[in-house]
Amino acid sequence: xxxxxxxxxxxxxxxxxxxxxxxxxxxxxxxxxxxxxxxxxxxxxxxxxxxxxxxxxxxxxxxxxxxxxxxxxxxxxxxxxxxxxxxxxxxxxxxxxxxxxxxxxxxxxxxxxxx
Amino acid sequence: xxxxxxxxxxxxxxxxxxxxxxxxxxxxxxxxxxxxxxxxxxxxxxxxxxxxxxxxxxxxxxxxxxxxxxxxxxxxxxxxxxxxxxxxxxxxxxxxxxxxxxxxxxxxxxx
Numbered sequence: 001x002x003x004x005x006x007x008x009x010x011x012x013x014x015x016x017x018x019x020x021x022x023x024x025x026x027x028x029x030x031x032x033x034x035x036x037x038x039x040x041x042x043x044x045x046x047x048x049x050x051x052x053x054x055x056x057x058x059x060x061x062x063x064x065x066x067x068x069x070x071x072x073x074x075x076x077x078x079x080x081x082x083x084x085x086x087x088x089x090x091x092x093x094x095x096x097x098x099x100x101x102x103x104x105x106x107x108x109x110x111x112x113x114x115x
Numbered sequence: 116x117x118x119x120x121x122x123x124x125x126x127x128x129x130x131x132x133x134x135x136x137x138x139x140x141x142x143x144x145x146x147x148x149x150x151x152x153x154x155x156x157x158x159x160x161x162x163x164x165x166x167x168x169x170x171x172x173x174x175x176x177x178x179x180x181x182x183x184x185x186x187x188x189x190x191x192x193x194x195x196x197x198x199x200x201x202x203x204x205x206x207x208x209x210x211x212x213x214x215x216x217x218x219x220x221x222x223x224x225x226x
Binding site for chain 2: 035090
C-alpha cells in the first residue's frame, strides 16, 4: 500500500541523548515535512524539504536536524539541545506539482517522551 | 511562527445537528486543507481547496475557500457519533510551500 511510514511509534529517551525518528514514503512525492504537536495544540513546522539534498528551517527548528539524501526518506534528529523534546512528531509529504496544487498527507506519528 | 485563528475551540452537539467551524488568517493563502485527527493518530485529509470561492463536498462535509483568500469554512451536516475528534484547518500562504495549521476544533457529539 502507498503511504507514509513513521517509526518508532513510541520512543523514550534520557536527557542529553540524541534520537532519530524515521519517515519513509512510497508516494513518489518530492516534498516532505516534519511537524511537532503538543497536547491540545496545533501543528508547528520544524523542517521541510522540497527536493532531495535541500531543506529549509520551519518555525521551530532549534534543537533539531534533518537530512534528505533520498527522495523517499526524511529522518529527523532530536538533539540534546532541544529543551523540551517530549511531544508527538508528525511527518508528511506533499502531492501535486506547481504553485497552485498540493495536498499534505501524514504518517501515523511518533510519540517521544524524555525521562 | 504564524498560526491560523480557528473557531470554535470546542463544541458539544447533539447527534443529527449540523456543525460549522472556520479559520481566518491575516495573509492571503493559495491553498486551504481540512483535516480530522483521532487521538494518537496522524491527521487525515478531508477536503482540499485551491481557488477563491471554491465550494467542495466530501459526503456530509462541505468546505469553502473564502473569496478574500484569508478564510475558510467547514460544515458537517447531520452529525453522527463517529464525527468526534479534532478538526484542523491548514493553509499555504502565497509565495511559500510552508503549511500553517490552526489550533483545532474539538468536536464532541452527544447521542
